[in-house]
Amino acid sequence: MEGSPRRVLAELQEAKVLRAVYGERQLDEVLVDFWLNHFNVFAQKGPEKFLLGEFERQVLRPHAWGKFEDLLLATAESPAMLFYLDNWLSADPTAKPPRPRMRRRPEGAGQGQKRGLNENYAREIMELHTLGVDGGYTQRDVTEVARCFTGWTIKGLREERPEFHFEPRLHDPGDKVVLGQTIKGGGQDEGRKVIHLLASHPRTARFVSTKLVRKLVADDPPAGLVDRATEAFRKTDGDIREVVRAIVTGPEFVGPDYRNVKIKTPLEFVVSAVRASGASVADAAALAQRVGVMGMPLYMQQPPTGYKDTAEAWVSTSGLLARLNFALDLAGGRVQGVSVDPSKLAPGAADGPALATALATGLVPQGLSASTRKTIEGEAGSGMNPARIAGLLLGSPEFQRR
Numbered sequence: 001m002e003g004s005p006r007r008v009l010a011e012l013q014e015a016k017v018l019r020a021v022y023g024e025r026q027l028d029e030v031l032v033d034f035w036l037n038h039f040n041v042f043a044q045k046g047p048e049k050f051l052l053g054e055f056e057r058q059v060l061r062p063h064a065w066g067k068f069e070d071l072l073l074a075t076a077e078s079p080a081m082l083f084y085l086d087n088w089l090s091a092d093p094t095a096k097p098p099r100p101r102m103r104r105r106p107e108g109a110g111q112g113q114k115r116g117l118n119e120n121y122a123r124e125i126m127e128l129h130t131l132g133v134d135g136g137y138t139q140r141d142v143t144e145v146a147r148c149f150t151g152w153t154i155k156g157l158r159e160e161r162p163e164f165h166f167e168p169r170l171h172d173p174g175d176k177v178v179l180g181q182t183i184k185g186g187g188q189d190e191g192r193k194v195i196h197l198l199a200s201h202p203r204t205a206r207f208v209s210t211k212l213v214r215k216l217v218a219d220d221p222p223a224g225l226v227d228r229a230t231e232a233f234r235k236t237d238g239d240i241r242e243v244v245r246a247i248v249t250g251p252e253f254v255g256p257d258y259r260n261v262k263i264k265t266p267l268e269f270v271v272s273a274v275r276a277s278g279a280s281v282a283d284a285a286a287l288a289q290r291v292g293v294m295g296m297p298l299y300m301q302q303p304p305t306g307y308k309d310t311a312e313a314w315v316s317t318s319g320l321l322a323r324l325n326f327a328l329d330l331a332g333g334r335v336q337g338v339s340v341d342p343s344k345l346a347p348g349a350a351d352g353p354a355l356a357t358a359l360a361t362g363l364v365p366q367g368l369s370a371s372t373r374k375t376i377e378g379e380a381g382s383g384m385n386p387a388r389i390a391g392l393l394l395g396s397p398e399f400q401r402r
Contacts, residue, residue: 009049013288013298020271021281028064031244033267034215035060036299037306038208039075039129041084043299048084051162052299055080068208068238069199072129076195077164079154081121085304088153090118090146091170115170122146124304130198132207137179144176148183148190205233209243216247218258219310225252260366260401263311266294268402269323273330273394276363278344283337290335294322320400327395331387342390353377356389363393372396 023029036056043049059078063071075081082088093116122145126137151171156162166188173185179201183193198204209229213221225247232239232246252258264272270291274281281287291298295314301307308314329335331342345362356376360368368376376392393399 005049009043009299010285010288012043012049012052013291014284016298017267017271017284017287017291018281020267021274021284021287027244028061030215031064031240032056032060034212034309035064035071037301037309038211039081040301040304040306041080041299042302044302045084047157048080049299051078051080051083054078065241065244066239067199068204068233068240069196071240072125072199073192073195075129076121076125076149076152076191079157079162079164082152082154082164083157085121085124086118087121087149088157089115090121090150090152091115092147092150092172093117095150095170095172117143117146117150117172119143119146121149125194125198128304130204130207131201132203135201135203135207141178144178144183145194147172147174147176148178148194151188152191199238202234205238206230208238209233212243213247215309216244217253218261222252222258225250260398262309262402263314263400264402265307265309265314266291266296266319266323267298269294269400270326272402273327273399274338276399277330277340277342277390277394279330279338279340281338286336287338290322290326294319294326323400324391324395327393327399328388328391331391331394333387342386345386345390355386359386359389360393363390364396364398366398366401368393368396368398372398 020029020033039060041048041052041055043052055075055078059074059080060071063074079088095115119142122142126135126142126145127133131137151167151169153165153167153170154162155165168187171187171190173187175185176183176190178194178197181197183190186193206226209232210221210226213226213229217225228250229243229246232242236242247253270287274287288298292300296307326335330338330340333340342359345359356379360373360376376389376396379389379392
């Protein structure tokens with residue numbers, strides 16, 4: 001819980017970009033980014049920026065490939081999630097609160113907030129984390145789930161290492177009914193029963209599987225692939241590795257109908273441009289700032305929905321212009337802390353069309369459209385330097401797709 005809040009957030013953002021650029025297990029980074037948005041928390045809410053590092057490192061990464069139920073439980077017990085969705089304050093309205101200890105109050109913690117039944121987490125765990133908005137639950141279910149999670153709070157929030165704590169004195173001890181199932185009063189175990197009920201629900205299998213197919217394959221997920229991923233989820237009790245395996249081994253994943261149809265998010269675009277150009281990153285601050293300029297400041301999505309990974313969220317005139325400007329600056333060596341030598345991408349190639357072709361082969365191996373090729377070759381014929389050609393290729397419509 002130390003350091004300037006602004007500096008802590010900047011270091012989180014820079015570290016995320018560096019891991020994505022230099023990580024040798026790229027699917028790991030893609031999947032962790034998926035879960036960061038699925039279980040979104042907002043860095044600017046109170047002390048969240050101090051809790052985010054542990055949330056990503058000790059909650060999401062260790063469980064990213066495991067059982068979904070384990071991941072869901074880990075996020076439910078995370079101080080980052082407990083604080084973001086206010087469950088650390090949720091209590092039986094008739095409960096006598098524990099005696100507060102006189103400690104320094106962290107930024108934003110408890111200011112203007114009172115204990116009582118809080119339904120924020122109960123609603124989001126069903127709407128965003130498991131069942132989906134059309135998951136068949138009612139407002140009554142939201143209230144009952146909130147009652148089950150009363151007393152799930154944070155110990156040491158004002159200290160160096162906050163951690164999950166169940167406080168019996170804040171818990172609603174009565175029986176509850178969630179999705180038609182009675183949950184007997186049992187303290188902390190009630191929340192775990194809700195986690196199991198939601199994680200094993202058929203609607204959760206389809207909701208999570210659909211989101212994974214949308215992330216990995218297409219904005220409009222192919223129904224057959226969603227069905228097979230959902231079946232893998234149900235057969236393996238939510239084994240994330242097997243669900244992803246079903247997706248990436250399906251014919252749709254490599255089929256021509258779904259090849260290069262996804263538009264990269266700003267993070268994916270910046271990272272892929274750096275990797276494709278062979279750039280060396282000594283300082284990722286400018287890269288993280290460019291991701292923010294494109295509309296995706298890392299860890300800064302305030303709504304619990306997280307950032308979208310569909311085209312309509314990122315395709316706009318201003319967004320595409322920001323991408324092209326970044327591509328030209330990157331190739332031209334004008335991004336602080338980043339160096340690139342475009343000539344190494346086409347060793348031995350002559351100037352003009354031959355150079356353009358060699359650079360295009362290296363940077364956009366899936367090929368260029370006729371209009372893009374004509375533009376690049378026309379510019380190359382006018383004596384354009386390799387950096388300019390590389391920048392235009394990285395900013396081309398074809399490079400925007402993955």
